[in-house]
Amino acid sequence: MQADKTLTGGQALVRLLANYGVDTVFGIPGVHTLELYRGLPGSGIRHVLTRHEQGAGFMADGYARVTGKPGVCFVITGPGVTNAATAIGQAHADSIPLLVISSVNHTASLGKGWGCLHETQDQRAMTAPITAFSALALSAEDLPQLIARAFAVFDGERPRPVHISVPLDVLAAPVARDWSAEVRRRPGRGLPGGEALQQAAGKLMGARRPMIIAGGGALEAGPQLQALAERLAAPLFTSVAGKGLLAPQHPLHAGATLCVEPGWQLIGQADVVLAVGTELADTDFWRERLPISGELIRVDIDARKFNDFYPCAVALQGDARQSLAALLQRLPEQAREAAAAVDAAAVDSVASLKAAIEGGQAPLQRIHQAILARIAAVLPDDAFISTDMTQLAYSGNYLFASRAPRSWLHPTGYGTLGYGLPAGIGAKLGAPQRPGLVLVGDGGFLYTAQELATAVEELDSPLVVLLWNNDALGQIRDDMLGLDIEPVGVMPRNPDFAALAGAFGCAVRQPQSLDALEHDLRAGFAHPGVTLIELKHACAL
Structure with a gap:
């Protein structure tokens, strides 16, 4: 040195x-x-x-x-x-x-x-x-x-x-002096003012049907969100980035379902909506605007969000976790029996939402449901899923229930192809003890397939790459057909993915049924390295 x-x-x-x-x-x-x-x-x-x-x-x-x-x-x-x-x-x-x-x-x-x-x-x-x-x-x-x-x-x-x-x-050039140890003060995000917090608490206490939407800016505020949802008897929705903030089995867990009709219908019934750390962007909700007719309270670190597409009645600028903790201090504890910790009407509305989504899927999404169910059956509790821009992941955004925050990585806003595989590798390197699953389509996979070399070189614990191969740019093909456009450029000739992955040094599996998929996923999560599972669309039928 x-x-x-x-x-x-x-x-x-x-x-x-x-x-x-x-x-x-x-x-x-x-x-x-x-x-x-x-x-x-x-x-x-x-x-x-x-x-x-x-x-x-x-x-x-x-x-x-x-x-x-x-x-x-x-x-x-x-x-x-x-x-x-x-x-x-x-x-x-x-x-x-x-x-x-x-x-x-x-x-x-x-x-x-x-x-x-x-x-x-x-x-x-x-x-x-x-x-x-x-x-x-x-x-x-x-x-x-x-x-x-x-x-x-x-x-x-x-x-x-x-x-x-x-x-x-x-x-x-040589430095004139050694400044390499000069770590300067790292600021926190702070708290909203007391008057705004009291105003927000008053509106939430007076609400008849309060609801909460939490996003990626609330990832460190899971306990506070749960306490707030229970105290208010408020269904808790998340954006895609906020998946896992409330346990899936919680009766107030409405999930990342604001992108489908039952979710839109339910949020439209709220008289007060508390939005925490979320842009409320159309890339999360698949429509230009959510039907929010009640008053909106926003907690955000970015002051520019308070008066954009969704102007708010109360603006709380600050750290999500600290802001919600301060808000909880201003909300009286509700005298509830332990067996009736949440309001029955709110619980029923969430249960109805889930039932409507479960039974209301189109044929392609029913195939996705079946695949996602097999994934859920074998996915280790501490695993994360990194996804690409592919139809299976689009369905998973709202159909798959994440068990914890930072467990569903999806390129929501920019929506770029090729994200899933390298992001999954980076996640594995950040948390090597966590098993990883990548959901990627054949089109997106070819954007960054070369990163399998990095994965095989660097990883000695499970990373499973589930390649959903429909031999098409499926979403764009379907969009063209829906607009009565003759499909052009959406039916590429794919390589032999199994041979390609094998050449990189991956374990390779090609299940021919959902039962075989479940078996191969289980084997992949037991393999100390990279496994590519190629699932053909026809095999899931």
């Missing part, structure tokens, strides 16, 4: 990240990131070699969703940044803390158009619209301030990606 006085900017930056608690980075070394890689040996940070920068971004995203910590990736100037941009956009849409460190050309060449390797005219401008901020470090002394600012976003604001570009000369 070099003496501190001879640290380069790249070495000092890696040490600084380690002091902020970063233990894993995803990336592909290149000629423009060599000085970052000089700092990795001895840092305590694990480097995970991905096979594409988009995969690095998605793996960091999956790592962040499961651990709650920022995911970090190193990418090269120019094409590394543009390759990672899709993953950055996905993390931005879903409020995921992602730190992207990239190189950029030498300071003297920036914006000059000299034709340098990997040159872009303004690299920062490419990522600025899809990050909380995108910054250029013009000197090594800029780096501790920029990293502190990034972690302030992750810890104190709505968590979104940050991109920091570091010129090659800044990475390579």
Whole structure:
């Protein structure tokens, strides 16, 4: 190890990240990131070699969703940044803390158009619209301030990606002083004002049919949400990102069902809706607007959400867990018998909702129901599921009941294909003790199939990839047919997926029935490595 006085900017930056608690980075070394890689040996940070920068971004995203910590990736100037941009956009849409460190050309060449390797005219401008901020470090002394600012976003604001570009000369030059241990104060998110909390409590106490919608911003507030739902006798809906916040067997668990007609009907009956840590976005609800006719109370860290598409009667800006705890202090305990802890009408409405969804599915969704039931039968209690943009996952968003938060990872807002596999790998690396399942269609799988190489190389505990192969871009084909458009470009010729996975070193299974699927899933969760299960659409009929 070099003496501190001879640290380069790249070495000092890696040490600084380690002091902020970063233990894993995803990336592909290149000629423009060599000085970052000089700092990795001895840092305590694990480097995970991905096979594409988009995969690095998605793996960091999956790592962040499961651990709650920022995911970090190193990418090269120019094409590394543009390759990672899709993953950055996905993390931005879903409020995921992602730190992207990239190189950029030498300071003297920036914006000059000299034709340098990997040159872009303004690299920062490419990522600025899809990050909380995108910054250029013009000197090594800029780096501790920029990293502190990034972690302030992750810890104190709505968590979104940050991109920091570091010129090659800044990475390579010795630092004037060692700032690698300068971890600055990390802010919290705070509490709403007492007057707003009291106003919200008053509206909730006076409500006849209160209901709750919780999103990804409420993932640390599960106990408070349950206590609030029980005290108010309020059905609790979640967004897709909030799946698992209430145990599926709880009588007030309405699930992520606001994307289907029975859910819309029920939320329309609420006279007061408490929305916690959710955008109330149409990508969660599959319609332009929820039929919320009652008063809306919103708890959110992002003040811009209070008067957007759903203006609220009371705005509570602050941390979800702390805000709900403060709200509970202002709501009187209800004198209820232990056997009647929740209001019968609310319980009945949730039971009716579940029955309507269970019995009201179209033929394709009934196939999905059958597959998801087999998954639920064998899925280990602590497992997570990472999903791609595929019809099986769309059904699972509302039909599959997650048992805990951070257990259903889905690219909701940006909706990018190719997310499921690399995000599942990143989640496994963040929580190696948790079995993982990837749900992916044949179209999305081919976007990032090369990351099987990373999975086989890095994983020694169960990751099962369930490939739903209908030999089509099924959703787009169905959309074309629904609009009376002759299908074009939606029936591709697929490779031999079993041979492909075998070539990477995966265990491979191809069940021909639902019983065989259940058996193969069980075997996959017992296998200390990666298993690909190819399920043909016809086999599920």
